[in-house]
Amino acid sequence: MHPSVSAETKSNLRRSLATTAHIAGSTHGFYRYPARFHPEIAREIICAFSSKGEWILDPFMGGGTSVIEALTLGRQIVGSDINSLARFVADVRTRPLSTMDKSQIRLWAQRVARELTQEDLSWVPRADIVNLPSEAAIFFSGAIELMRHMFPRRSSFARAVLLRLGQSTIDCRGFNMPYRSHLAKRLPELVEKMISGLDDLVENCRESGTPKNAITGRRLLLHRSAVGLEEDRRIRHIIRRPQLVVTSPPYPGVHVLYHRWQYRGRRETPAPYWIANVADGYGPTYYCGGSRRQNGLRNYFQTITHAFTSIRRIMHPDGRVVQIVGFSDIKSQLPAYLEAMEHAGFRDTRSSELGGEPLQRRVANRRWYANLKGDIDSSTEFLLVHRISR
Numbered sequence: 001m002h003p004s005v006s007a008e009t010k011s012n013l014r015r016s017l018a019t020t021a022h023i024a025g026s027t028h029g030f031y032r033y034p035a036r037f038h039p040e041i042a043r044e045i046i047c048a049f050s051s052k053g054e055w056i057l058d059p060f061m062g063g064g065t066s067v068i069e070a071l072t073l074g075r076q077i078v079g080s081d082i083n084s085l086a087r088f089v090a091d092v093r094t095r096p097l098s099t100m101d102k103s104q105i106r107l108w109a110q111r112v113a114r115e116l117t118q119e120d121l122s123w124v125p126r127a128d129i130v131n132l133p134s135e136a137a138i139f140f141s142g143a144i145e146l147m148r149h150m151f152p153r154r155s156s157f158a159r160a161v162l163l164r165l166g167q168s169t170i171d172c173r174g175f176n177m178p179y180r181s182h183l184a185k186r187l188p189e190l191v192e193k194m195i196s197g198l199d200d201l202v203e204n205c206r207e208s209g210t211p212k213n214a215i216t217g218r219r220l221l222l223h224r225s226a227v228g229l230e231e232d233r234r235i236r237h238i239i240r241r242p243q244l245v246v247t248s249p250p251y252p253g254v255h256v257l258y259h260r261w262q263y264r265g266r267r268e269t270p271a272p273y274w275i276a277n278v279a280d281g282y283g284p285t286y287y288c289g290g291s292r293r294q295n296g297l298r299n300y301f302q303t304i305t306h307a308f309t310s311i312r313r314i315m316h317p318d319g320r321v322v323q324i325v326g327f328s329d330i331k332s333q334l335p336a337y338l339e340a341m342e343h344a345g346f347r348d349t350r351s352s353e354l355g356g357e358p359l360q361r362r363v364a365n366r367r368w369y370a371n372l373k374g375d376i377d378s379s380t381e382f383l384l385v386h387r388i389s390r
């Protein structure tokens with residue numbers, strides 16, 4: 001069991017919550033997963049509430065910020081998410097490449113840059129590609145076609161490079177048409193950047209005692225709901241009960257577009273799913289835990305209760321749940337959230353363990369869904385700490 005929280009730990013947590021540092025380094029830059037953790041916060045929580053070698057759980061892992069930080073700090077982690085894209089991104093971010101993998105990926109990028117900039121191009125975009133400018137549709141279809149014979153580990157990395165390229169050129173408010181020549185120039189640059197990010201991750205893991213060939217064995221990444229997690233055979237047989245659950249679930253009444261890109265900030269495209277080659281097919285509320293309507297909020301709190309009931313059943317009886325949560329209406333939803341946790345069998349230990357003022361964070365310029373922007377309640381996020389009720 002981890003002893004109570006020291007004054008130094010509290011001050012480190014407070015400092016990490018105040019960070020405004022640009023998110024970079026290791027493989028964090030691979031994908032801007034919506035509503036992601038700041039890595040500094042995930043790192044401080046993991047340092048404060050777990051020890052080297054222990055298993056951690058993040059049942060709403062998103063793009064895997066906690067997975068990267070846990071591995072880098074010598075922990076083992078189970079990450080899980082209902083979004084197939086989240087699992088894909090978390091996997092590529094923490095899967096080392098061999099020297100041969102890297103050279104094959106570089107060759108692919110060179111070939112894409114060469115073949116897809118020719119004037120008399122015969123590539124036709126795939127029929128299922130919608131709401132993309134034609135130059136981008138041709139480029140991304142061709143680049144995917146050219147990875148046809150690659151090993152899965154290499155093609156996954158190559159797809160992740162295309163995701164990053166797509167996010168910076170399509171999923172943005174810019175009014176510049178993404179021309180093939182521009183995409184072709186950026187591709188090899190991104191390959192180099194991302195290989196170097198992965199090299200950093202491997203080096204950081206090595207420094208904390210995890211050799212390159214042990215990294216993938218220290219994380220288990222699942223594509224599934226947190227509800228019913230205790231019945232999943234993959235986790236029942238693999239992990240020791242986690243002492244720490246570090247996570248950030250969807251926020252009540254706050255709609256984040258987890259599953260679409262918005263070309264020019266408007267037209268929604270499912271491009272990330274066909275680029276990553278993972279299953280799509282759900283609407284936005286599926287990933288947000290419910291709609292913003294009264295009914296949706298009821299479903300949301302029920303899902304939280306069910307999910308944390310499952311989580312309680314697999315975690316260590318002395319462990320902690322440390323989570324970051326925001327609210328569209330703090331006054332009514334923070335108490336409702338704490339009540340949902342209580343129904344799941346947890347007690348709020350913020351005042352007994354952390355004392356003083358609540359630990360919270362202001363987040364500027366979040367890309368919340370359409371009409372929810374600016375200085376609203378959901379720009380404040382809370383750090384909640386819970387332990388299992390006796």
Ligand SMILES: C[S@@+](CC[C@H](N)C(=O)[O-])C[C@H]1O[C@@H](n2cnc3c(N)ncnc32)[C@H](O)[C@@H]1O
Binds near residue numbers: 036038082225287
């Ligand atoms: C706030 S995001 C997590 C972001 C993450 N901390 C990161 O750094 O990228 C919340 C995540 O919860 C996932 N989610 C929603 N409902 C879920 C459920 N019932 N079980 C598991 N994951 C769920 C969403 O797909 C989304 O990725």
